[in-house]
Amino acid sequence: MSISPTHNEALAAQLDRAINNKTKPLGSLGVLEALARQIGLIQNTRDIALTKPSILVFAADHGVVAEGISAYPQDVTWQMVENFLARGAAINVFATQNHCELRVIDAGVNHDFGPRDGLTDRKLAHGTRNFANEPAMSRDLCQTALAAGMALASELEGNVVGFGEMGIGNTTAAAALMHKLTGIPVAQCVGAGTGLSADGILHKQRVIEAAVDRHAHATEALDVLATFGGLEIAMMAGAMLKAAELRKILLIDGFIVTSALLVAARMHPAILDYCVFAHCSDENGHKQMLDALGAKPLLNLGLRLGEGTGCALALPLLHAAVNFLNQMATFESAQVSEKSE
Amino acid sequence: MSISPTHNEALAAQLDRAINNKTKPLGSLGVLEALARQIGLIQNTRDIALTKPSILVFAADHGVVAEGISAYPQDVTWQMVENFLARGAAINVFATQNHCELRVIDAGVNHDFGPRDGLTDRKLAHGTRNFANEPAMSRDLCQTALAAGMALASELEGNVVGFGEMGIGNTTAAAALMHKLTGIPVAQCVGAGTGLSADGILHKQRVIEAAVDRHAHATEALDVLATFGGLEIAMMAGAMLKAAELRKILLIDGFIVTSALLVAARMHPAILDYCVFAHCSDENGHKQMLDALGAKPLLNLGLRLGEGTGCALALPLLHAAVNFLNQMATFESAQVSEKSE
Numbered sequence: 001m002s003i004s005p006t007h008n009e010a011l012a013a014q015l016d017r018a019i020n021n022k023t024k025p026l027g028s029l030g031v032l033e034a035l036a037r038q039i040g041l042i043q044n045t046r047d048i049a050l051t052k053p054s055i056l057v058f059a060a061d062h063g064v065v066a067e068g069i070s071a072y073p074q075d076v077t078w079q080m081v082e083n084f085l086a087r088g089a090a091i092n093v094f095a096t097q098n099h100c101e102l103r104v105i106d107a108g109v110n111h112d113f114g115p116r117d118g119l120t121d122r123k124l125a126h127g128t129r130n131f132a133n134e135p136a137m138s139r140d141l142c143q144t145a146l147a148a149g150m151a152l153a154s155e156l157e158g159n160v161v162g163f164g165e166m167g168i169g170n171t172t173a174a175a176a177l178m179h180k181l182t183g184i185p186v187a188q189c190v191g192a193g194t195g196l197s198a199d200g201i202l203h204k205q206r207v208i209e210a211a212v213d214r215h216a217h218a219t220e221a222l223d224v225l226a227t228f229g230g231l232e233i234a235m236m237a238g239a240m241l242k243a244a245e246l247r248k249i250l251l252i253d254g255f256i257v258t259s260a261l262l263v264a265a266r267m268h269p270a271i272l273d274y275c276v277f278a279h280c281s282d283e284n285g286h287k288q289m290l291d292a293l294g295a296k297p298l299l300n301l302g303l304r305l306g307e308g309t310g311c312a313l314a315l316p317l318l319h320a321a322v323n324f325l326n327q328m329a330t331f332e333s334a335q336v337s338e339k340s341e
Numbered sequence: 342m343s344i345s346p347t348h349n350e351a352l353a354a355q356l357d358r359a360i361n362n363k364t365k366p367l368g369s370l371g372v373l374e375a376l377a378r379q380i381g382l383i384q385n386t387r388d389i390a391l392t393k394p395s396i397l398v399f400a401a402d403h404g405v406v407a408e409g410i411s412a413y414p415q416d417v418t419w420q421m422v423e424n425f426l427a428r429g430a431a432i433n434v435f436a437t438q439n440h441c442e443l444r445v446i447d448a449g450v451n452h453d454f455g456p457r458d459g460l461t462d463r464k465l466a467h468g469t470r471n472f473a474n475e476p477a478m479s480r481d482l483c484q485t486a487l488a489a490g491m492a493l494a495s496e497l498e499g500n501v502v503g504f505g506e507m508g509i510g511n512t513t514a515a516a517a518l519m520h521k522l523t524g525i526p527v528a529q530c531v532g533a534g535t536g537l538s539a540d541g542i543l544h545k546q547r548v549i550e551a552a553v554d555r556h557a558h559a560t561e562a563l564d565v566l567a568t569f570g571g572l573e574i575a576m577m578a579g580a581m582l583k584a585a586e587l588r589k590i591l592l593i594d595g596f597i598v599t600s601a602l603l604v605a606a607r608m609h610p611a612i613l614d615y616c617v618f619a620h621c622s623d624e625n626g627h628k629q630m631l632d633a634l635g636a637k638p639l640l641n642l643g644l645r646l647g648e649g650t651g652c653a654l655a656l657p658l659l660h661a662a663v664n665f666l667n668q669m670a671t672f673e674s675a676q677v678s679e680k681s682e
Contacts (some may be wrong), residue, residue, distance in 0.1 A: 023424055024431055025535040032644025071680050079677040083364050086669025090365055097664050194366040282371055302371025316657040323438050329429025336420040339412050
């Protein structure tokens with residue numbers, strides 16, 4: 001595993017010239033200009049293109065739900081996977097609208113689906129263990145999940161991959177990862193998840209704080225991931241690492257997906273060059289998590305749904321960045337006068 | 342002209358129930374939920390739909406350019422109209438990407454195009470007069486422009502209309518309108534436009550301040566519009582009023598388009614019920630102008646290009662709002678368990 005930084009001064013200058021020659025005031029496409037430049041650097045070319053974008057939705061269950069940290073029962077994980085397969089969830093609607101392939105992966109749901117059209121079976125366990133008592137995964141299982149994610153990313157045809165997740169209890173896992181990897185106090189990492197009350201949030205905080213005390217030895221990224229993470233989070237982190245190695249654009253969704261990236265970035269910091277941050281979630285800790293990564297999200301719509309919905313909604317902006325660079329006229333070609341001041 | 346407020350308590354409750362029954366945590370689609378609700382109230386139905394979205398780009402010239410308030414020469418107005426017709430501008434690229442019809446209207450460009458495919462000729466003059474010396478338009482001309490805009494909106498087939506503009510010097514006109522209609526000091530209304538230096542911005546401020554003193558009598562909306570506005574701004578305001586009367590969704594772009602809405606809203610405040618604010622522009626005064634209208638924009642991408650580009654980029658979010666309400670499963674239909682806490 002080796003991820004190359006995208007830094008390339010000559011190419012960056014070439015991209016900037018191309019962007020600045022378009023028939024528009026200098027810098028007037030704002031974030032889209034930075035995005036076009038980043039895509040050029042990722043693809044290592046002036047001739048940028050998006051091919052076959054896809055979103056991988058990883059699903060798994062979490063032993064920590066035994067502590068009563070979620071507003072919804074654990075069965076909702078498999079029920080929502082069924083909803084994905086029946087094309088009834090928000091991510092189905094938004095992925096279809098924006099011509100994005102959707103792939104649903106069972107990384108460790110506590111339910112037997114049997115062989116099902118549209119479901120990629122990579123189930124490694126019927127959920128993790130309860131990290132309030134013991135590590136969620138063994139190091140071995142965690143490494144197996146990372147490797148399974150890498151293998152999945154190797155199979156992707158397209159050059160843009162979005163990440164999504166489903167797993168009742170996974171904002172608790174993500175908040176614990178955030179605390180361990182950024183040092184931000186647990187109280188600032190926890191949020192309402194699918195809809196906890198203020199009391200529920202406080203309880204969730206206490207559960208994490210106690211677990212963090214119990215597993216104080218876990219500090220290195222893989223250990224932190226194994227101790228507090230989930231199978232969907234670990235498999236996603238593996239897929240992110242491989243996708244970046246393959247120089248794909250990584251489209252990062254909300255709180256849980258970003259926590260997987262925190263782990264991956266701790267292992268291979270250059271992965272961040274490949275990341276486009278789809279949105280800032282309304283889940284309490286996400287803004288600080290993004291800040292910790294120096295990330296500037298494209299959208300800020302108060303979403304807190306997960307599933308990769310932010311990725312699907314941000315995809316048109318990636319197309320816009322590519323299209324303006326490829327299709328707009330230049331001042332010269334359109335014979336438009338340049339700035340006179 | 343009569344614009345009905347969209348308020349309808351029974352329908353709002355029905356829309357909220359439909360939104361809340363979708364398979365997602367309550368409120369988790371954030372701004373998209375508010376948007377679906379607003380579209381339902383505008384269309385006065387639970388069965389919402391977007392049909393044939395279009396963007397009207399109004400172009401005109403401004404006499405006040407004689408004061409040296411723009412970074413680009415006046416010829417850029419007609420040159421950019423040519424660029425629109427040749428499909429080389431940013432708005433062409435984004436409108437095509439998002440399947441949005443584009444209509445370019447010559448409201449008063451200082452150039453003779455002759456009959457041209459794709460250009461709607463509603464030229465009322467070769468630009469306005471210099472408001473540093475005299476009113477930009479007579480009241481009659483201004484009313485003719487408003488009426489021409491109303492007629493254009495009456496012809497639209499679709500139920501979503503975005504507004505865009507092109508006119509060298511029109512951020513100066515828009516800043517003057519903003520000051521007169523909101524009372525915000527001129528210094529906070531002016532910005533760099535297409536790229537003025539700090540000195541250039543200060544000069545622009547002084548030009549507006551002197552003109553405001555000269556035309557202190559203009560306080561009523563039509564007088565303010567005639568005195569400081571532009572033919573594209575007046576025609577756009579007329580089109581907005583008629584489109585709202587016809588219960589269409591109005592998609593509002595950046596600084597200049599919002600200044601036209603300021604005028605329209607002063608005339609008929611209920612127009613605001615029909616407005617979706619596409620983005621917050623990087624042009625200095627736009628955020629305060631939106632605040633003055635109580636507007637919450639969908640996007641915040643540092644754009645300051647005009648042409649209706651923000652509208653085209655925001656359109657996929659309108660589709661997302663409509664699609665989630667129409668296509669997502671309910672907890673009941675998908676047999677997903679509801680909240681347990």
